[in-house]
């Protein structure tokens with residue numbers, strides 16, 4: 001082969017090899033861009049889903065949408081943070097006439113809080129949401145409304161004289177949903193108010209403070225009794241729901257213990273007190 005031909009040939013080879021390398025590099029670059037784009041899309045999608053889950057937990061946690069059955073059995077998560085921001089108190093009345101829990105005298109569980117209202121008072125939706133049930137129960141709730149809220153809980157308003165919303169209607173926090181009354185099993189106008197998580201009643205007093213017309217905090221952290229969690233690096237087991245009592249004038253720990261059917265020692269222990277401790281009216285004591 002003459003020298004000239006060799007030069008031409010090696011030049012062509014170099015051209016070919018370099019263009020092939022360039023093509024490979026280009027493909028690699030394209031794949032990398034493609035991957036990056038997919039990653040960006042995945043992140044965007046993830047963020048979108050997360051935002052949706054965070055802002056509307058109820059859209060993902062309930063198995064179905066049914067205009068019946070207030071209470072139902074659904075497994076509860078170990079913990080669930082209820083966002084109470086954006087609340088509106090269901091009534092401007094502040095007097096609690098019956099608490100949540102077991103009523104030894106009547107041998108039945110009271111599923112909500114009773115708040116004294118006057119006939120004709122407007123009752124408001126506590127949070128944004130969608131009306132799941134409007135119904136009438138002659139021997140129970142009377143006229144009542146159940147709203148499923150975006151924050152994951154449901155609220156129930158009973159003994160209304162009139163309902164102002166219809167099923168499947170979207171409501172905002174503060175939307176008038178009914179007029180206070182005395183329908184159903186009720187002696188005297190009052191609002192029976194329930195807060196439910198996945199069909200299970202929670203004590204509304206854990207979230208709503210009617211006396212002070214406020215919520216108990218921006219969030220309420222529900223922990224399923226018996227579930228494990230870690231606090232300050234220590235594994236703990238969630239106990240039964242915590243319950244509190246606001247001390248009234250002239251009350252003693254003994255009297256409070258008898259009122260709720262718990263041991264005095266339990267109140268001492270839960271509040272880091274002893275028999276010599278002095279309690280003041282207005283002080284909040286945990287009794288369960």
Ligand SMILES: [Zn+2]
Pocket residue numbers: 098110112113114191192193
């Ligand atoms: Zn009630």
